[in-house]
Amino acid sequence: MSEPLVLGIETSCDETGVALVRGHELLIDSVASSMDEHARFGGIIPEIASRAHLEAMAPTLRRALDGAGVELGDIDAIAVTAGPGLVGPLTVGASAAKALAVGLGKPLYGVNHVIGHAAVDELVDGPFPDRVMALVVSGGHSSLLLVDDIVTGITELGSTLDDAAGEAFDKVGRLLGLPYPGGPHIDRLAREGDPEAIRFPRGLTAPKDQAAHAYDFSFSGLKTAVARWVEARQDAGQEIPLADVAASFAAAVADVLTAKTIAACQRHDVSTLVIGGGFSANSQLREMAAARCAAAGIDLRIPPIRYCTDNGAMIAALGAAVVRRGLPPSPLDLPVDSSMPL
Numbered sequence: 001m002s003e004p005l006v007l008g009i010e011t012s013c014d015e016t017g018v019a020l021v022r023g024h025e026l027l028i029d030s031v032a033s034s035m036d037e038h039a040r041f042g043g044i045i046p047e048i049a050s051r052a053h054l055e056a057m058a059p060t061l062r063r064a065l066d067g068a069g070v071e072l073g074d075i076d077a078i079a080v081t082a083g084p085g086l087v088g089p090l091t092v093g094a095s096a097a098k099a100l101a102v103g104l105g106k107p108l109y110g111v112n113h114v115i116g117h118a119a120v121d122e123l124v125d126g127p128f129p130d131r132v133m134a135l136v137v138s139g140g141h142s143s144l145l146l147v148d149d150i151v152t153g154i155t156e157l158g159s160t161l162d163d164a165a166g167e168a169f170d171k172v173g174r175l176l177g178l179p180y181p182g183g184p185h186i187d188r189l190a191r192e193g194d195p196e197a198i199r200f201p202r203g204l205t206a207p208k209d210q211a212a213h214a215y216d217f218s219f220s221g222l223k224t225a226v227a228r229w230v231e232a233r234q235d236a237g238q239e240i241p242l243a244d245v246a247a248s249f250a251a252a253v254a255d256v257l258t259a260k261t262i263a264a265c266q267r268h269d270v271s272t273l274v275i276g277g278g279f280s281a282n283s284q285l286r287e288m289a290a291a292r293c294a295a296a297g298i299d300l301r302i303p304p305i306r307y308c309t310d311n312g313a314m315i316a317a318l319g320a321a322v323v324r325r326g327l328p329p330s331p332l333d334l335p336v337d338s339s340m341p342l
């Protein structure tokens with residue numbers, strides 16, 4: 001008998017994602033985004049995102065079903081992001097998932113978005129070995145997870161104490177006068193600059209921080225250091241070497257993320273590292289992670305960008321793993337949780 005067909009629904013931020021997964025096979029992944037509507041505000045507006053999900057949900061589901069040649073009645077289980085994320089957007093996805101669960105008489109599974117960013121790699125690079133390390137980095141999260149089992153064995157070794165990596169890029173992008181979201185613009189500029197031009201601070205790497213925060217991240221001090229450096233040059237009437245600032249800033253972020261992650265792999269005897277989340281598009285992080293993993297003998301797995309940004313496949317992948325473990329479904333009054341723990 002074939003494995004159950006799992007529908008995944010993701011609406012935690014600005015992407016409406018619907019996907020179908022059977023076992024470890026992704027049948028289809030359909031995504032709509034409201035990012036263009038937020039750009040002029042310089043950040044995601046939850047109310048606009050919620051309305052966009054409401055409008056995009058049914059057509060995105062329709063596209064997924066048609067694209068996979070699947071009928072609604074073929075679906076065996078429905079997985080949905082229960083958190084973390086924006087409450088309004090999460091509520092639209094959860095309501096759609098509950099309606100489908102009731103209408104089809106199929107089980108509902110509320111799953112964690114951050115873990116989904118790691119789980120999606122199983123669809124691309126195959127089932128995880130016994131133990132993997134996962135670095136999930138995006139505009140909303142920066143978490144280091146030790147994964148013994150994607151459903152029942154997640155240990156959060158560290159996370160950001162302030163800004164997420166993508167958030168820090170977006171804030172530095174704003175202070176450099178770049179359009180929102182600044183992350184990809186800084187990445188592009190950085191490729192033309194000298195990463196060693198300016199020595200920006202590496203948060204939580206001082207010996208005094210190592211004991212309590214060996215695997216935690218902090219990027220707000222770095223962001224302030226960049227702001228001060230730029231202001232001092234402006235006050236002195238000097239031109240800002242944008243590419244060098246971008247390259248030096250990006251190098252500081254990539255350095256801390258990769259150094260701490262590889263130290264965690266070595267400490268926990270893990271030889272497979274998965275990097276997920278929208279920030280894993282970052283070239284500086286990719287290059288440094290590839291070089292340092294190769295030197296440390298660590299197998300690096302980074303899914304293609306479309307599965308790193310928010311999508312339905314990550315939720316369907318995690319939902320399928322939950323179904324495989326035979327865990328009980330979520331209740332139909334499943335709440336959403338903006339700061340859902342792991």
Ligand code: KG4
Nearest residue numbers: 138139140166181183187278279281282309
């Ligand atoms: O996962 P994602 O699409 O949405 C969230 O859940 O946050 O991640 C988007 C974040 C934004 O902060 C964006 O600026 C950042 O990832 N980002 C990048 C790059 N591409 C996206 N940051 C740096 N370099 C990039 N190439």
Ligand code: ZN
Nearest residue numbers: 138277278310
């Ligand atoms: Zn995300």
